[in-house]
Amino acid sequence: MDDINKKQIPRPYMLENFEQTERLEKYLHLAHKRIFPKGAIVQAQGKNANSILYVKSGCLGVSIGSDDGCTKFLFHINEKTIGAAINSNEDNSEVQVYAIRKSTVYFFALEDILEIFDEDKQVFLGVIQNILDKSYCLMAKTRDLSYYRPSSRILRFIYNLCISEGKFVDNYYIINTKLTQKTIGDITGTHYVSVSKLFKMLEEQRILKKTKDRIYIYNLSKLASMIDEVLKY
DNA sequence: TCATTAATTTTCT
DNA sequence: AGAAAATTAATGA
Numbered sequence: 001m002d003d004i005n006k007k008q009i010p011r012p013y014m015l016e017n018f019e020q021t022e023r024l025e026k027y028l029h030l031a032h033k034r035i036f037p038k039g040a041i042v043q044a045q046g047k048n049a050n051s052i053l054y055v056k057s058g059c060l061g062v063s064i065g066s067d068d069g070c071t072k073f074l075f076h077i078n079e080k081t082i083g084a085a086i087n088s089n090e091d092n093s094e095v096q097v098y099a100i101r102k103s104t105v106y107f108f109a110l111e112d113i114l115e116i117f118d119e120d121k122q123v124f125l126g127v128i129q130n131i132l133d134k135s136y137c138l139m140a141k142t143r144d145l146s147y148y149r150p151s152s153r154i155l156r157f158i159y160n161l162c163i164s165e166g167k168f169v170d171n172y173y174i175i176n177t178k179l180t181q182k183t184i185g186d187i188t189g190t191h192y193v194s195v196s197k198l199f200k201m202l203e204e205q206r207i208l209k210k211t212k213d214r215i216y217i218y219n220l221s222k223l224a225s226m227i228d229e230v231l232k233y
Numbered sequence: 234t235c236a237t238t239a240a241t242t243t244t245c246t
Numbered sequence: 247a248g249a250a251a252a253t254t255a256a257t258g259a
Contacts (some may be wrong), residue, residue: 151236180251191236196252212245212251 013140014160015187018133020080021126024054024106027116031106036060036099043097049085051107052127056080058103061186065094073186074139076100082130086110141189150190154198157188157226158208160219173217181210 011185013205031054043049045065074095077083083097108116117124144153166173181199185192202208207223209216217223 192252193237193254194235196254197235200253203252 013136014164015140015157016137018075018077018078018081018137019129021054021082021123021130023120023123023126024082024108025056025117026080027108027123028054028056028106028114029121030112030116031108033104033106035104036102038099038101040099041096042099042103042105043085043095045094045096048087050087050110051085052110052113053077053083053085054106054108055083056104056106058105059099059100060103060105061100063096063098065096071096073189075134076183076186079103080100082127084127084131117146134170145189150188151193151198152227153188154184154190154195155223157184158215158217159220159224159227161215162220162223166217166220173220175215175217176213177215178213179215 036058041059042053055077057079059079060083062074062077062083063071064074065071077097085097113127117127144156148156161175161177162173163176166175181195182192184190185195188195199208199210202223203210204221205219207217207219207226209218
């Protein structure tokens with residue numbers, strides 16, 4: 001009666017796996033190209049915008065401001081994905097987009113993107129899918145923030161990453177990823193120092209090992225079981 | 234338990 | 247060498 005309807009591991013939803021639209025590269029000549037150095041503002045808070053942007057290389061971050069001037073991270077716009085900034089009303093958007101590292105970005109005016117949609121329905125579907133992915137991501141993230149403690153959010157993220165991208169070889173999993181601890185912290189809504197401490201603890205227990213562009217998972221079942229534990233580290 | 238800050242060390246380019 | 251990322255410790259909510 002009780003636990004039957006509870007969703008158990010595996011929990012398949014992967015935060016921030018946004019649809020890529022490489023197909024848009026065919027139309028880059030219609031767009032306006034700009035290069036942003038690290039830290040530069042791509043779309044300022046409070047500015048009206050009407051375009052779809054495509055990140056050819058680099059990575060952007062989207063954050064939302066609050067009254068006290070602080071800003072909270074929302075999600076990344078990685079390369080080969082799009083971002084939509086279409087404000088139909090005059091209200092100022094509280095959202096800000098900035099370059100996390102040096103990025104080359106192409107801006108499509110609304111008229112042009114509509115033309116492209118006309119002749120290339122795959123692009124259209126890709127854009128819709130991407131926006132849908134983002135709304136789902138935000139739903140999942142708000143759920144995680146309210147239901148789960150930080151350590152379990154980090155563990156669950158790694159677990160899902162392993163399930164979706166890990167390759168099983170020689171008795172352990174290899175995930176090819178260049179994620180930094182800072183990025184994992186942003187995605188999971190935790191502090192990078194917490195990520196660092198947790199990873200150190202997991203390494204000491206021979207559960208996993210992280211290098212610059214790989215994560216090795218030696219004990220996935222142990223990792224999974226720790227998601228619901230209250231950890232000290 | 235975890236965020237935050239700051240100081241320090243390690244790793245990357 | 248300089249920048250970026252990670253670690254460590256201390257403090258406080």
